[in-house]
Every structure is written in C-alpha cells, then in structure tokens.
Amino acid sequence: MPGVQPLQFDASLVVAFVRSIKNVLSTMVSIEATVGKPYIKEGEKPGHDVSSIVGFSGEVKGNVVVSFGMDTALKVVETFCGMPLDATSDDFADAVGELCNMIAGNAKKDFGLNAGIGIPSVVIGSNHTIARLRDVPCIVIPCTCSAGDFCVEVNIKQIGNN
C-alpha cells in the first residue's frame, strides 16, 4: 500500500487495552479482572475454545482477539447476560462478540487516533488457533477473573496518514 508507513509498535496501544479490559469487565459484567504482564507472542500457539476477533481500520490496522476456554466463556456470558446460555446458541456468540466489541471500542477511545472498528467475528471450536500477523508484534495480555483465565491478543499497528 503506497503511502502507508508501518511505525514502531506503540506501547500506549497495549496500555489502552489493559485499561479497557478492566473497565469493560468491571462495569459491564461486574467481574473484576486481573491483568498479567503483557508479552510478545512467539511461535507457540495455545489453543482456545471461544474467540472473538475484531478488526481495526483507519490509522490503526490489524486485529484484536479475545479468547476464552469454554468454561470461562460460559461463566462470563452468564454473568454478562444474567442467565446461562447454551454455547451453540446465537445469543451466546452475540454476547461474546459484544464483549470483544466493547473492549476494542473502549480501548480505541484512548488511542487518540482516527481508527474504526469492524463487526466482531466469533469462532467456536475446541482448541483452535488464530494466526498472528507477522509484520507487527502480537502482544498477548493474559487476564484472570473469578470465571477463569482468558487472554486478549493485540495484533495491530499504527499507520501514518496517507
């Protein structure tokens, strides 16, 4: 893409997500999440059961993935929706997508950049992996809450105006 210059990865993007994860879970799901030390994802690809992917456009490009084990996803969604949902129902996928949407949207506000977010996709399947982009670091933010562990993978880059 002519005119688009990949810049150094900006740690403030990750900080925005750390804040957002805690905010969204606390205010929207009434769950307090503890966020561990973010690290760069290397070769290893831990599998997940439920993932939601949301894409960024504009001055930030790439994808952010929120992944849960099935037990954790079921518990988080039950707390979020106020009732248990079957993992095969459309409502369950909608709830997981909405959580990812809120985490991405909340982080985006902190970027101070002209970025848009797309419509979340929700992947359900035991032990799937989601490949990372290779031209930008994939930062894994490990999280834990009363429902179990989950992680947020931030695989985005800031691009210049063109």
Add this chain to the structure above:
Amino acid sequence: MPGVQPLQFDASLVVAFVRSIKNVLSTMVSIEATVGKPYIKEGEKPGHDVSSIVGFSGEVKGNVVVSFGMDTALKVVETFCGMPLDATSDDFADAVGELCNMIAGNAKKDFGLNAGIGIPSVVIGSNHTIARLRDVPCIVIPCTCSAGDFCVEVNIKQIGNN
C-alpha cells in the same frame, strides 16, 4: 450507530464475490473453481478446519469468511505456493490469509462503493464454526475445485453515507 442505515441486502455484492472467487483461483492459483448456487445460511453451522476472515469498513460493513476442510486447504496452498506447506507453519496461515485477502479485494473493486478491507485473520482448528451476524443475511457461496470443496460466506451489509 446514529446515521447508519442498514439497507436491503444487495445481490450484486454476492455476484461480485462469485466473479472474484473464480478470477482469483484461476489467475493466482491456476485452479478452476465451480461455484454453486448461493444460499442464505440458516441455523445449521457446518464446521470447518481452516478459515480466513476479512472485515469490511466504509460503505460496506461486516465480514467475509473463506473456509476449507484441511485436505482442501493443504492442496490449494500447495498449488498457490508451488510447494507443500505444513499446516502449523506461519507460511501456511499467511497463504490462506492472502487468498482471502485477494478474493475480498477483487470483489470490492466491483462494488462501486467506498469500502475498505482489513487484515485477514486465519483460524485453524478442526470443526470450528464462525457465528454469523444476525442483522444481515449470511450468504453461503458453495465452491468446488480439483482440490476439493470450500465455501465463501458473505456476511456484509451496505450502509448509507453518514
């Protein structure tokens, strides 16, 4: 989103994808694909082994998913890259993502709309499903080629200028 009006689903979006699938496979992979009759995805959720998801932004919002069984993905990627690739390698995921990127980009040109596409995500995991958006039809385009069957799910909507 204030000002954003969902419009009726436009069959020309699907036609653009039918053309694009045949074009990209023929010119970039040297595989002739036969495209079956598109249908609206209902409740059933057939599982896939390898999927690539690309998001649209601008005047078209939503996601398009290209899904393969593992055997078909391995064969298509081998033909595309000129060498067999291991399904766990980063190159394999890159190739699958690039195919999806080309199919989406090629279709986008036909839209006649101001739409952008994001960076593909690639999901690998036997028998995973990807939830569809409920406020827009998900059109499944079944395809077959010498490497096997695959499908393209077009889950996008045209939105008005705002």
